[in-house]
Amino acid sequence: MSDLATVGLQKLATHIPGFDLIAMGGLTRGRTTLVTGAAGSGKTIFATQFLAEGIARGDSAVFVTFEESPRDIRQNVVSMGWDIEAWERQNRWIFVDASPEPSEETLVIGSFDLGALLARIEHGVRRVGATRVSIDSLNAVFTRFQDSGSIRHELLRLVSGVRELGVTAILTSERPTDTLDDHHSVEEFVTDNVIILRNTLEAEKRRRTIEILKFRGTGHQKGEFPFTVLPNAGIVVIPLSAIQLTQKSSSVRITSGNQDLDGLCGGGFFRDSVILVSGATGTGKTLMCTEFVGGGTGVTERCLLLGFEESREQLFRNADGWGRDFAGMERDGLLRVSCRYPESMQLEDHLLQIKRDIEEFKPARVAVDSLSALERVSTPRSFREFVIDLTSFIKEREIAGLFTATTPSLLGGESVTESHISTITDSIILLRYVELYGEMRRGITVLKMRGSPHDKQIREFLIDNAGMHIGNPFRNVTGILAGNPRQAPAAELDRVEHLFDVEP
Amino acid sequence: MTPQVNEGSAQSNGVLYVLALFITGQSARSQRAVANLRSLCDLLGENCELTVIDVLERPQAAEDERILATPTVIRRRPLPLRRVIGDLSDPDKVIAWLDLPTPANQRTPLPVAEGLING
Numbered sequence: 001m002s003d004l005a006t007v008g009l010q011k012l013a014t015h016i017p018g019f020d021l022i023a024m025g026g027l028t029r030g031r032t033t034l035v036t037g038a039a040g041s042g043k044t045i046f047a048t049q050f051l052a053e054g055i056a057r058g059d060s061a062v063f064v065t066f067e068e069s070p071r072d073i074r075q076n077v078v079s080m081g082w083d084i085e086a087w088e089r090q091n092r093w094i095f096v097d098a099s100p101e102p103s104e105e106t107l108v109i110g111s112f113d114l115g116a117l118l119a120r121i122e123h124g125v126r127r128v129g130a131t132r133v134s135i136d137s138l139n140a141v142f143t144r145f146q147d148s149g150s151i152r153h154e155l156l157r158l159v160s161g162v163r164e165l166g167v168t169a170i171l172t173s174e175r176p177t178d179t180l181d182d183h184h185s186v187e188e189f190v191t192d193n194v195i196i197l198r199n200t201l202e203a204e205k206r207r208r209t210i211e212i213l214k215f216r217g218t219g220h221q222k223g224e225f226p227f228t229v230l231p232n233a234g235i236v237v238i239p240l241s242a243i244q245l246t247q248k249s250s251s252v253r254i255t256s257g258n259q260d261l262d263g264l265c266g267g268g269f270f271r272d273s274v275i276l277v278s279g280a281t282g283t284g285k286t287l288m289c290t291e292f293v294g295g296g297t298g299v300t301e302r303c304l305l306l307g308f309e310e311s312r313e314q315l316f317r318n319a320d321g322w323g324r325d326f327a328g329m330e331r332d333g334l335l336r337v338s339c340r341y342p343e344s345m346q347l348e349d350h351l352l353q354i355k356r357d358i359e360e361f362k363p364a365r366v367a368v369d370s371l372s373a374l375e376r377v378s379t380p381r382s383f384r385e386f387v388i389d390l391t392s393f394i395k396e397r398e399i400a401g402l403f404t405a406t407t408p409s410l411l412g413g414e415s416v417t418e419s420h421i422s423t424i425t426d427s428i429i430l431l432r433y434v435e436l437y438g439e440m441r442r443g444i445t446v447l448k449m450r451g452s453p454h455d456k457q458i459r460e461f462l463i464d465n466a467g468m469h470i471g472n473p474f475r476n477v478t479g480i481l482a483g484n485p486r487q488a489p490a491a492e493l494d495r496v497e498h499l500f501d502v503e504p
Numbered sequence: 505m506t507p508q509v510n511e512g513s514a515q516s517n518g519v520l521y522v523l524a525l526f527i528t529g530q531s532a533r534s535q536r537a538v539a540n541l542r543s544l545c546d547l548l549g550e551n552c553e554l555t556v557i558d559v560l561e562r563p564q565a566a567e568d569e570r571i572l573a574t575p576t577v578i579r580r581r582p583l584p585l586r587r588v589i590g591d592l593s594d595p596d597k598v599i600a601w602l603d604l605p606t607p608a609n610q611r612t613p614l615p616v617a618e619g620l621i622n623g
Contacts, residue, residue: 098572107601110537110590115528116559116571123563145573 009218012131012168015053016046018237022221023212028193032159032169037197042208042229043172045080046197047134048073049234050170051093052082060092060128062167064121066140070095081232094124100144108145114154118161125165133162138173192216198224206346207382210237226385228348236352238389251451254365254400257295258288260470261429264446264455269427273450274391274401276371276421279431283442284463285404286310286318288429289367291467292402294324297334301364304357307339308373315339322467336361347378347386355393366394370404371421387421426450434460434474434485443480444470521545521552521604522581528574529560533591537575540592544604577602
């Protein structure tokens, strides 16, 4: 029940996850909002969920259906976890069934109004004391009665009648395409508030978005916001730019799980920072995740490792090879490893699944290996939105995050992932192959460490059965980051060979 | 107003017409529908049983019958059920649709509501 200062209009929180953020508090209380979209855009789910979320918080509701029978609706939403039948038994949900009855033939002779329907809605609202009403969908009324001119007039009267009941209502209507203009556009004059749902195909991927077109007399976020429809939850809106940058910045340091690396970073990572580790395949990204997790569990912090490239078994075997006992950590309840195929679901669904994991397990650290795998299954725009959302989500909870990104070329270069999200992350660590005297060596550098001094050199590191060991800088090599390492003059050779002997 | 009503000529062969008319309060449209249907029923005399239901007073009745628009006539008998929506401004159509008996070859000019042409 958030009061809104603007012209005395109050908002009613829908409690549809994420929606109230973009609606700046919810729907306008006591008004009717038109929800419009093409077939399959999620209108009926929105209309149903608006009621279901209210009922979950003690409200009662009336659902007016013009299209599907109550029986179909009851069945269709069971998978969302909504038990309409139970609510009906508790007198908290009433159907006003205006769906067509094929068995009875009806003829129109002369003029009519929708007075009976309004009387039924009013009756239903009084019977259960409803505060929320959904009417789904207007188009069915148009197809039922031929004279669209008078039916439009009647719908206007219906809407003003509903408004007088003092309920907050949703009215759905189908638009033939996802363009703005359509032949029933008059409907939009029927209500002061219009929401558009879209389900578009973008780069071979389905993308659902929600946009608030207008909220008369009150504020809302503008533009399209992605959403997804989840079993047992319904619509979940991802309110990207509505997320406020309110995260506190922590100055507490935590270990990266590797003492050498802590040194490079000026004493470890920050408690609530997000670190991006970028490197070609085999440079040691998964190892850094493993050490990061090991560092957390070592001080009895819970760690969540999300694998999108390797299976659980592989990750456990890798960890064993570097002297980290994942199985033991899991037994102690300090580690949870979840591996999913990137292709198994949409990025939006991955995001929500990750958030669920985090909320359930409440880790202090989250490692994602790798973001690039997720990027493969998304569009640049949704990927960026995904990273922004995930980053702010974990920062709000003061969780340290370590994400990996794979560079496409073995030597140098930057990953696509990196270029998309580097400004979002607090720290960037690069892992690179360095070709030196006919040998592939590995180099590491801390490219960026927000809010802290850090080592600026490119150092060589070795990997053995105890993990990563960072050594001395490649002082005699240039062009490593550019992917074109060039050796220093022959006079330097001697010095290079003794690189790991003593710090010069 | 219906000068040619010929009461005796209704087919009084025992068929009973049961009609229910759903209206909204005292609106002009509802009253027209009542008047129009009454005059048709009057032609049937004993054979027609007409109930007028005001949905504002009995919304549950409208709910039970799933009435959407007013006025709505339901012909409950004879079966099958049939419905007419509207103020019944065209009596010939009403007679035809509800299959009401009329005096053979005799058109029954009934009061026609003015200015409400629809469909």
